[in-house]
Amino acid sequence: MLIIEFAVVLMSIYLGARLGGIGIGFAGGMGVLALTLVLGLEPGTVPVDVILIIMSVIAAIASMQVAGGLHYLVEIAERILRRNPKQITFWAPVVTYVMTLLAGTGHTAFSTLPVIAEVSKDAGVRPSRPLSIAVIASQIAITASPISAAVVLLSGMLETSHSVDYLQLLAIAIPSTFLACMVGAFVAQRLGLELADDPIYQQRLKDGLVTTDSADKKELPVHAKRSVWIFLASIVAVVAYATAISPLVGLIEDPSLPRNEAIMVFMLSAATLIVMNCKINTAEIVNAATFKSGMSACVCVLGVAWLGDTFVSAHIDEIKELAGTILQQYSWMLAIILFFASMLLYSQAATTAALMPTAIALGVSPEAAIASFAAVSALFVLPTYPTLIAAVEMDDTGSTRIGQYVFNHPFMIPGLVTITASVCLGFLFAGVIL
Structure with missing residues (x-):
């Protein structure tokens, strides 16, 4: 029965990966149905707190977006990038990392990717270099954001099991992931031909497929700055x-x-203040791109985490017997497990909810859990993640392209280097702080 039940879990994850997006959550729910009503397992625990936190944070971010706050942040990012065009491979990940750190969602990168592509092209820098590491930085910053669902979820587990504080988690995750992004940028800067030497770029330039004019500037909404300050105040x-x-x-x-309840209260209060002070129509909030992606994330976490907990709770003793000793002796293997799982689950929060409780139950040390946490950000391996696809589409020079072997794309090496560096630095910082 154990093999049959595990096969149901794998089939549900595979089906969800094939459906893509919110379909991962749908397939997870169907997997729970099969495990409970068909195979007789007790349903696992639904990660209610995580889902509610995602909803609350997204409500505030979507309100800020409708008020023009994200547009204002992009303007700031553009000024920073245009002041340092030759160093854009280092500044681009700083911009996307900080925006994700503050917003708790990597989808903020969508707004900055066109700017990165344009500035790098104007400076004669191969756009694939800053675009690749910028996308990676927007993904890994989720594991360091104080309001991301993944961080709140792991923090709650560690507080319960090892009395590791939320602030200790952030003190390890923020410097390790940020420095790792700089290591990734250093490597990305040396990948690929120079733009002037790239035959594909030269051919596209000859065919008139490369634009040289900057995009028209949109007028900044009246209350854009005010919405950003309200949102930042809520994070503080x-x-x-x-x-x-x-x-x-x-x-x-x-x-x-x-x-956890405080995060929900502060975020909902921020949304209320933005609506009142920035005079926005609440009906527009539910149509905002960030609101839609956030609600999709809620369904994904619901289905996948529920599926994982249902299976693990029923077989925790067998799992401990099979894998407990290995993970205790070779704790770094947790990072590898999380890496491959996140390739399929396509969500840092869903991967954390599905696997971290089992790892902690198996006796993995808090140092190993926090250091390996960055590995839940391997969303770049399969070149189908939305921000990755957007980066490819926005680079009309052709330098950011998917290779014929699928996996040989410009995001792979910077991503692998960044996650590896983050895990190593995580062990280093955790040894000092914990």
């Missing part, structure tokens, strides 16, 4: 409150409002 409030109730600081003992 989240971190400040988490610090105040942290056992390491101890400013507030026995808080009436736990951290």
Whole structure:
């Protein structure tokens, strides 16, 4: 029966990967149906807190987007990139990393990718270099964002099992992932031919397929800046409150409002203030791109995490017997497991929810769990992730292209280097902080 049940899990994940997008969550739910009603397992735990946090954060971000806040952030990013065009391979990942860190979603990169492509082309820099590492940075920054569902989920597990504080997790994840992005940028800068020497670019230039005019500037909405300040203030409030109730600081003992609920409250309050102060129509929020992608993420986490917990909870003793000793002796193998799982699950939060509880139950140390956490960002391996596809489409020089062997695309090497560096640095920082 164990083999049959495991086959159901794998088939559900495979089906979800084939369906793509929100289909991963749909297939996960169908897998739970098969495991429970057909095979007789008890249903696992639904990650309600994670889903509610995603909904709350996305509500605030979508409100800011409707108010023009994301457009304002892109303008700031463009000014930064245009001041340093020759170093765009290093500045592009800084921009996408910071935006993802603040917003808790990598989809903010969509707005900056056209700017990166245009600036690098104007500076004579091969666009595939900054575009590839910028996409990688937008993905890995999820594992360091104080309001991302993946970070909140892992933090809750570690607090319960090892008394590792939310602030300790961020203190390890932020520097390790950021420095790793700089290592990835260093490598990306040396990949591929120079733009002037690329025959594909020269042919496209000859055929008139490469644009040279900058895109028309859109007028900044009146309350765009105000919406950004409100949103940033809410993030500061989240971190400040988490610090105040942290056992390491101890400013507030026995808080009436736990951290997860505080994140929801602050984010919903920020959305309310943006709607009121920026005079936006709430009906437009549900049509915002960030709102749609966020609600899709909720369904994905629901289906996949529920599926994984249903199977693992029923066979935790067998899993411990088979894999516990190996992971305890070779803790770095957790990063490899997370890496390949995230290739299929296409979500940092879903991968964390599906596999991290099992890893922690098997006795993986908190140092190994946090260091390996960045490996849930291997969304670049299969060249079908939305931001990756967008980067390919926005580079009309042809330098950011998918190779004939599918996996030989410009995101692969920078991604592998960045995740490897992050895991190594994570072990280093965790050894000092924990």
